[in-house]
Amino acid sequence: MTGLRSDNWYGGDNRDGYIHRAWMRRGLPQSAFEGRPQIAIANTASDLTPCNAHFNEVAESVKQGVYEAGGIPQNLPVMSLGETNVRPTAMLWRNLAAMSMEEMFRANPVDGVVLLGGCDKTIPALLMAAASVDLPAVVIPGGPMLSGSFRGRPMACGTDIWKLSEDVRAGAMTQELFQRSESSMIRSRGHCNTMGTASTMGIVAEALGMTIPGLAGTPAADSRLLEASHATGRLAVDLVRSDRRPSQVITKAAFHNAIVALGAIGGSTNAVVHLLAIAGRLGVDLSLDDFDRIGSNVPMLVNLQPAGEYLMEDLFRAGGPLAVLQQVKDLLDPSAITVTGKPLVDYLTDQEIWDSAVIGTRDAPIQDHAGIAVLQGNLAPLGAIIKPAAATPALLTHRGRAVVFDSVEDCHARIDDPDLEVDADSVLVLRGCGPKGYPGMPEVSNMPLPTKLLQQGIRDMVRICDGRMSGTAYGTVVLHVAPEAAAGGPLALVRDGDMIELDVPNRVLRLDVSDEELATRSAEPAMTESVAHPLRGWEKLYVDHVGQADTGVDLDFLVGATGNAVGRESH
Structure with a gap:
């Protein structure tokens, strides 16, 4: 590992170094500023983004992993977007969130970032920002909520809202019964439990190589999410020491794999604009034609609502996204690496399907040719x-x-x-x-x-x-x-x-x-x-x-990476 980026703030015996160290000490030892990677935990926790409300707990597990690996963790609250609350639409602020995150990553004395995202626009915004700054980065998807139930059947977050509201309008359900179902839908922390945009983008982040393989789809309430968050904190320190950056991971080959994954899981159409925007930040030549060329003939293997029957908790117990990707391994680009430094396909050798009703096989898919x-x-x-x-x-x-x-x-x-x-x-x-x-x-x-x-x-x-x-x-x-x-x-x-x-x-x-x-x-x-x-x-x-x-619906002046160099020193 060469000199750390944060040394530009904390190194030296001059007045500037003194100021930066003194204000950050707050009980930290001198060794905290001597060759130890400074890891920002980009935390989108907010009470007004209920799907991400558990991220403060996740951040504590990340901190432990960072400390264990010899780094110094720094919680960095960043702009959060709750899909269900903000008006007129959360998409209006995806680019603003990405721009503000980018500026904070660049402006602060950090060597790497851990990206905590869950609700729909937070993972895309974090990835767009990380791509623009190109500091070592890794994603932790916050995970889906547990499956709720109403009148003896599972409740599909989001999807059942559309179905039940249409039943009310058609006169097939009373307004009173519709209101009673409201408290049954959200059973736990976490984002939507269907294959909506949040679930899709967590899995797409893994297919892009930006998570620890096997993490995507872990339910938010499952203690294994905290275990993986600890491991991600350790990995973030290794990313800095290895100088492994998003531009090395999110390549054209990685986008190829993300498009295959999108088809195999029957993922959200919103992933198309998000992937195009991320590619634009990296200067990767990705177009709508690539989605049709690569993904249109991919079989859909995941039997999840809204295109199927089950929910994200079922996908996790049935084998998870890696079991799905193993079935389409021959369609993936083997050259794409993950944040671990190993190719994604190396993690697709011994994955098993534990419930074939939830995850179909290549020979018996849920649907043929189901990609966007x-x-x-x-x-x-x-x-x-x-x-x-x-x-x-x-x-x-x-x-x-x-x-x-x-x-x-x-x-x-x-x-x-x-x-x-x-x-x-x-x-x-x-x-x-x-x-x-x-x-x-x-x-x-x-x-x-x-x-x-x-x-x-x-x-x-x-x-x-x-x-x-x-x-x-x-x-x-x-x-x-x-x-x-x-x-x-x-x-x-x-x-x-x-x-x-x-x-x-x-x-x-x-x-x-x-x-x-x-x-x-x-x-x-x-x-x-x-x-x-x-x-x-x-x-x-x-x-x-x-x-x-x-x-990709990005702003014209944000297309293309800027890097992590700070234009001027502040002192």
Whole structure:
């Protein structure tokens, strides 16, 4: 190990060294500043981010591991985003969180970082920041909650909300019973117990090589999470001494493996924008085409809601993500290493499946060819995506009349209107919900179905939107349409009654309107008036600089790594 980065603060006998050491002593011995790696624990714990509320306990286990390995741990609270609480959408602040984390990692006397992330946007933001600074880093996913139950059956966090709320609207469940289920859903600490975005990003972080192999998917309430956190603290010190950095781990080969993992677990569509953003920070050439080329033919092996039956606690007891990856080992890039320095595939030699109902085999998958599909056509010149595993198979090839909503508010106001001209074959179109339009690209693409159709027994329709969808949601939903309507995309030109063709097998999303006709149209005033027009603050900065879904929805001035050098000394 060469000289430590933190020596630039703590080394020497001059006044600056004195100031830095004196203010940090607080009972620490002199040896704390003599060649011992300073490890920041980037802690997203917050009472307002309930999925991450246990991270202070996790951080204590990390500290013990750091001390044991000869390092000095420093708790560093960083910006936290609770998906269920912040409005208008947590995605509006993913880039702000990543930017603030990056600046704190760079500005402080730290040699390496342990990244504590759980709720949806925290792991992506932490990885984006770590990629930009390129200090030795390792992730601890906070883990899913234990499975709750209601009326004798498991409760799927998130997914059951969509199902039960639709049952209420259809008259199949009383409002009183719906309210009673509320206290049954969240049984313990931890994030959603479905294969939502939080679960997906924890497993994707492992597939990228950024966790201790075998850690992802460990339930938050399981004591083995603390054991692994202790080991991660030890590893962080080794990462500094070995000078092993994110840029060496998160390579194009690692993204290949993450895309394979995403298909095999039936993961959240949100992973697409997050992986594209992380790649942008590293300068790795990753595109939507890679998701289709690498992942579209990957078999889905994990039978978890929303695409299947079980929950994350079941996946853990059935063998965990490594047992899944072993089944698709031949599809992985063997050159990709993990934070341990060993290739990911080296950990896929003796993994066993303990419950084949939860984890399918390569010969008996849950679904064939279930990876994210990327659609092209005149309605999405820069692409759109769909998750076939969560869709109704019969609707993956469909043609229907557009029913257009110009905003989320417009949808809420008219979706249950008994006079709405809609039937089961219609295609619901919601626009103005992209990165610039909302702003922040909210999870509204899985819009509710009209009550009059729910009462007829209809439970899915083709829906198209320039926003996102919760990883816990399901349905035949085309989302991330790019360019978005607010950025001049063709979605802004769709009118009620236009015919729309969806052909997932052939990757087509087409508006059956001629180019000549489209050239005569302009965006509806109701849509242009509804999109964001911020005058100040973060929202204005965001709207002025945010990119589109096909490049990861990052800010244009944050793309590319900056490194960890500090521009000026403060004294």
